[in-house]
Amino acid sequence: MKDQLHISEQVCFPVYLFAKEIISQYRPLLEALQLTYPQYLVMMVLWECEEQTVNQIGEKLQLDSGTLTPLLKRMEHKEFVDRKRSTIDERIVNITLTEKGKALKEEAASIPGQLMEAMNLSVEDLLVLKNIIIKISKK
Amino acid sequence: MKDQLHISEQVCFPVYLFAKEIISQYRPLLEALQLTYPQYLVMMVLWECEEQTVNQIGEKLQLDSGTLTPLLKRMEHKEFVDRKRSTIDERIVNITLTEKGKALKEEAASIPGQLMEAMNLSVEDLLVLKNIIIKISKK
DNA sequence: TACAATTAAATTGCACACAATCTAATTGTA
DNA sequence: TACAATTAGATTGTGTGCAATTTAATTGTA
Structure with a gap:
């Protein structure tokens, strides 16, 4: 053997x-495009649906909040996404594409x-x- | 399309x-076995040949010194390998298995x-x- | 033999990836 | 309605992974 x-x-x-x-x-x-590969995956998920919670993104990409929270903050800093805590359920953070983020799809x-x-x-x-x-x- | x-x-x-x-x-x-996956890969390479340079390991695993140097230091700390600078060419660091490192093969x-x-x-x-x-x- | 070019590791800095823990909000249920 | 259990993110800590730079040693060549 x-x-x-x-x-x-x-x-x-x-x-x-x-x-x-x-x-x-x-x-x-x-x-x-100023993106890393995991950030590109997040963008693809958001190009499909422009508003999603951190959890929803995490389920689709198999990433937890320990990875996503800082990653999304970097993407917010680059102005590709907005992060807003839901007013209905304050535990939830909604991620939305900015105009710049939407426009990036053409370049991609x-x-x-x-x-x-x-x-x-x-x-x-x-x-x-x-x-x-x-x-x-x-x- | x-x-x-x-x-x-x-x-x-x-x-x-x-x-x-x-x-x-x-x-x-x-x-x-107190190993991570990349450390396990290094161990496999060393089980094949018990003395190799950092470069040789890096070529086989496609990892550079920026990854390997700290990883090998962690493995040295766990006493699975020894790191010794070559006396013939002092740029080179030779990695060898310790007895504990060799013994780990049975467990693996x-x-x-x-x-x-x-x-x-x-x-x-x-x-x-x-x-x-x-x-x-x-x- | 000087000395530029090359080579081997180490270092620095940034970005995942994930386990474990923490905090705050919401839900389920007695 | 209290209040334990659950849920969503954030935080902390460790370990890759890689680009870029640095340091020290060796090699090639005029």
């Missing part, structure tokens, strides 16, 4: 490396295509990969 | 989520199996995933 504690035998290591590679390919593209439109080109990926490759991960994750 | 800036259309997001999921499944298993032997069980993954699933990522990454 092969030694499973061998880096070349690891299956999770390539996933870990690939995820880092993706983010590093996004970095220069997103830098032009070319990012998905640019990324695929940068990584030299085909639509087919990505679909196969995505479907396998979704299939595995769903178990 | 579909809106590519839609979280559900993203291919990279599932990879990012899956990588985080893997690490979170490793966490409780590795905690018993069950981790790969436990992880697959925890994530409910089959060998087939993982091989397919690994091969696709390697194929895509190699382009």
Whole structure:
């Protein structure tokens, strides 16, 4: 039996490396928009629905308040979002897109295509990969 | 044409989520060994070859000195590795396993199996995933 | 042999990521 | 209605991850 504690035998290591590679390919593209990758994910969630609570964003992106609170404050400082505590339930903080945040969507439109080109990926490759991960994750 | 800036259309997001999921499944298993996932990767590299430079470890794991230097210091503090500056070339720091570090391999032997069980993954699933990522990454 | 270029780590600074805890507000229920 | 339980965010602390810079050592070359 092969030694499973061998880096070349690891299956999770390539996933870990690939995820880092993706983010590093996004970095220069997103830098032009003053966004990091997690911030870009938040923007995508907000472009779909312009007002959401911290919790709703966190559920969609699988991030907790310990990550999101400071991240959203940085995005507020860059004037992409507003943070307002709900008057109906004061525990809740509503995140809304600013005009600047909405406008950023146009600039971001070319990012998905640019990324695929940068990584030299085909639509087919990505679909196969995505479907396998979704299939595995769903178990 | 579909809106590519839609979280559900993203291919990279599932990879990012899956990588985080893997690490979170490793966490409780590795905690018993007092290791984090990146530290576990370093240990695997060292179990293969008990003396390596910071650079060699960094190349294998795709991590730079900004990440590795403090990480290795934490591992030194836990007495899993020794850090010794080379006498031949004083720019180089050699990392070696301590006896405690070598012994940890026995305890770690069950981790790969436990992880697959925890994530409910089959060998087939993982091989397919690994091969696709390697194929895509190699382009 | 001087000395510029290169190399290996370390350092600094910023931004996640997450566990654990805390605070304040709301809800459920006796 | 009191009041315990729950909920939403914020905070604290630790550990990556990486860009940029720094320091010290070594190498290449005029």
